[in-house]
């Protein structure tokens with residue numbers, strides 16, 4: 424199983440982690456078999472949450488005696504002193520452990536982000552860290568990019584858990600992930616199969632061989648892990664087949680070809696099309712237009728309101744978007760279906 428470093432923690436963890444969200448759906452005996460096979464197969468990161476039914480209890484029981492063989496992560500949905508303290512004690516008890524490696528504030532929404540700081544939640548986890556009950560503090564945020572930025576900039580979280588799959592890449596890959604990675608925040612991809620959308624949609628029967636004999640789930644995981652800013656993906660698992668597939672990916676993650684990405688994007692559907700991922704497949708442009716840079720500046724302008732900065736960067740380019748001759752050579756090469764010439768015109772109007 425390949426490993427990557429989880430940011431500044433320095434932990435070397437398996438690129439595939441075990442997501443414990445589905446464990447309430449199977450028996451304790453099945454959990455024991457599954458989790459022990461996962462650890463035997465090289466998985467060294469197990470994630471759960473206080474609110475995932477009896478997942479913590481099942482993990483605690485199934486992996487008793489093997490605690491030093493994996494990093495354990497759980498999530499707490501309280502934000503204040505009393506709530507966090509109570510839940511943390513319960514997590515430790517249910518997980519049958521003296522310490523938890525990573526505790527994250529779970530699914531934090533915009534309106535409650537400040538409460539972590541103002542209501543004692545953070546302080547409580549920091550105290551628990553001093554006492555050795557936990558080793559690291561993280562935060563899980565599903566979709567709000569501004570809040571992810573805030574969390575990264577706060578400097579208090581060693582890890583950020585985000586919903587990240589082929590569906591989400593457009594929003595995150597271009598700037599937020601490289602930035603977080605660069606400053607040493609460990610990035611963990613939850614929902615790498617888009618909560619099951621990339622395994623068993625009606626149009627894509629479960630485990631159908633998708634590309635070159637690999638399933639859609641398999642290919643989707645390769646896709647997530649081909650982003651080297653991501654340390655680890657944590658698909659939820661409840662069956663041995665799923666585990667075996669995921670182990671295969673973790674042993675040999677690979678970059679997808681343009682054709683494979685195109686096929687994957689067809690599955691993602693219209694919702695996943697049309698956004699520049701800054702992959703650079705469309706280059707070189709015969710006119711010398713730096714297509715991905717221009718779309719990146721445009722995204723800074725739109726998403727983060729960094730208007731002056733984006734315009735300055737655009738002005739500093741030698742060739743601007745209005746040099747596009749409309750030859751359409753780039754269209755064939757873009758696996759994401761970006762209408763490049765058309766969108767360049769819009770970007771030029773925005774940034775000039």
Ligand code: SF4
Pocket residue numbers: 698699700701702703704705706714715718756757758759760761763
């Ligand atoms: S190939 Fe498409 S997605 Fe990739 S950089 Fe070019 S326009 Fe963006």
Ligand code: SF4
Pocket residue numbers: 707708709710711712714746747748749750751752753754763764767
């Ligand atoms: S259509 Fe425009 S951007 Fe695309 S390759 Fe031709 S000149 Fe370059």
